[in-house]
Amino acid sequence: MQYMLIFRETDTEFGMRDDPEKAPAYWGSWMAYVGALNQAGIVVSGAGLQPPHTGTMVRIRDGRRQVQDGPHPDTKEQLGGYFVIDVPDLDAALDWAARSPASAYGSTEVRPVLPPPPQPGG
Numbered sequence: 707m708q709y710m711l712i713f714r715e716t717d718t719e720f721g722m723r724d725d726p727e728k729a730p731a732y733w734g735s736w737m738a739y740v741g742a743l744n745q746a747g748i749v750v751s752g753a754g755l756q757p758p759h760t761g762t763m764v765r766i767r768d769g770r771r772q773v774q775d776g777p778h779p780d781t782k783e784q785l786g787g788y789f790v791i792d793v794p795d796l797d798a799a800l801d802w803a804a805r806s807p808a809s810a811y812g813s814t815e816v817r818p819v820l821p822p823p824p825q826p827g828g
Contacts, residue, residue, distance in 0.1 A: 708750055708792050708819035709799035713808035714783035720757045735807040743789060743802065752789030783812050790819060
């Protein structure tokens with residue numbers, strides 16, 4: 707079964723990515739985790755994301771498009787990246803989520819991937 711692991715980090719953790727003193731430990735923990743996922747052969751897809759200030763939020767309200775740069779101001783944790791993994795069950799997905807560096811200082815959400823809809827006439 708496929709599950710998405712969604713990694714959320716605070717602004718402090720995002721800042722560690724570029725901090726000359728903290729970046730080696732930050733990236734080292736992520737590279738070890740990514741290596742373990744790949745070695746287990748369970749990765750379907752995944753990617754890290756640029757910092758939250760690079761994002762743009764789009765909403766349609768009353769038929770009009772509203773665009774807001776950066777993250778929603780009330781958000782404490784930002785989406786840092788994700789992996790889709792293929793594992794036997796939720797317990798296995800939770801085990802992998804618990805190993806994520808984000809789980810130690812932010813959070814890792816585990817969500818089942820919706821299967822593709824049936825094809826018409828199929």
